[in-house]
Amino acid sequence: MLDLFSGCGGLTAGFTRAGFVSVGGVENDPFAAASYAKNFHAGENEGHFGKARDIRTLDLQELLGVDEAGIQSSVDVVVGGPPCPSFTRVGRAKLREVMDHPEAFKLDDRTTLYLHAMRVIEQTKPVAVLLENVPDVLNQGGRSVGDEMAEYLQGLGYNVSYTLINAANYGVPQTRDRFFLMAYAEELDARPCFPDPTHWVDLPRGYKSSRDVALRLLGDVNSHTYYRPQAEATPEQGPAVTAKDAIQDLPRIREHLRRGARRFDIPVETPVPAVMSDFATAMRTWPKFDNKGVVFDHVTRSLGERDLRLFAQMKPGDQYPEAHALATSLWEAGGADPARLREFVPPYDPSKFPNKWRKMEPNAPARTLMAHLGKDTYSHIHYDSSQARTITVREAARLQSFPDGFQFCGTMNPAFRQIGNAVAPLVAFALAKSMSRGIGEALSSLEAVRAS
Structure with missing residues (x-):
């Protein structure tokens, strides 16, 4: 071929x-x-x-x-x-x-x-x-x-x-x-x-x-x-594979709380959980692309306090209009100081960008991953509010059904773009x-x- x-x-x-x-x-x-x-x-x-x-x-x-x-x-x-x-x-x-x-x-x-x-x-x-x-x-x-x-x-x-x-x-x-x-x-x-x-x-x-x-x-x-x-x-x-089926077994991460470069070459151990979906098992054991107990690109972007606050409180299925309304209510609850508006409220017009953000639903498949992931991953916010982050490169790969042993060259942005462009x-x-x-x-x- x-x-x-x-x-x-x-x-x-x-x-x-x-x-x-x-x-x-x-x-x-x-x-x-x-x-x-x-x-x-x-x-x-x-x-x-x-x-x-x-x-x-x-x-x-x-x-x-x-x-x-x-x-x-x-x-x-x-x-x-x-x-x-x-x-x-x-x-x-x-x-x-x-x-x-x-x-x-x-x-x-x-x-x-x-x-x-x-x-x-x-x-x-x-x-x-x-x-x-x-x-x-x-x-x-x-x-x-x-x-x-x-x-x-x-x-x-x-x-x-x-x-x-x-x-x-x-x-x-x-x-x-x-x-x-x-x-x-x-x-x-x-x-x-x-x-x-x-x-x-x-x-x-x-x-x-x-x-x-x-x-x-x-x-x-x-x-x-x-x-x-x-x-x-x-x-x-039988039902479609859900976002939770796809990524729940991957380790929790907190590195989005710090600034700095993200390294693809640092192995992250992936212990086998007591309960794991058939899909996750397939991604771990794909012939010639098995993960050998680790993945190398389980990294995501750093986030500011505004977004951490919003991601933690958004509900699964919420999109940008809901996030904008939530942000406005938090700003008002904090005193509605005009000088602090941008500390709470993202700047995009919710009537023009309804799909710019979306928090994934754990019990449904994710929405379409696009090449725009290379610029930002707010279209796929992790459903787990306790992690309050967007998806990692490896999670995006899972949602696109790339096996765990598949490697992506370049930095984070090119890797996300490759995944979004792929079949x-x-x-x-x-x-x-x-x-x-x-x-x-x-x-x-x-x-x-x-x-x-």
């Missing part, structure tokens, strides 16, 4: 667990590229595979270490998630602000980076392809880039299906909706299928409406050819097993036909 726009390797983590072998990742961010190499190509060639590469100028022969004739024989499967900021509604709003153009997202060159992925697919001619993106890739201001991808691949000789998948339905402690496209070479004579959900979750309000907007263009030319709704999850499948490894694992099974069954059918 070759991983394009690989990030630190969320897709590869799932695919390698399912038996696939990485021949390299293509990633422009140097910290993420280094993480990919450390986890999947450690050893004498780590420097080669950890080099940041721009897909627009990619030299496949150099990456794979082959001549031109060897490119096709080197890669069986291509996976990847083209950068998505201009596809998301949040990203579009930011671009409009920066570029002062109502349709600036259509001018962002990241919108067309997927075409460079198609060029690599055309060069390597893999048996199968898996692409990932945000749901809004299906409705980018009235344009379905998802259908464009599907049509391009169909033109290259692939049978294509795509769907929307929520990570919580596949054992990830996070309600993360994503678009996935799977394609098989026509020679296999098979239509790609997606794995059935394994967990049920009552999705928070807003997820359905977001999906409806993303799928609004279905029914236009060719759209129905590609969309394959996943099987519906049912309560009988959840457990979702990748489910997709990889489905793809492996589909390819195997197709090849068996072909062999039976030839034998007859």
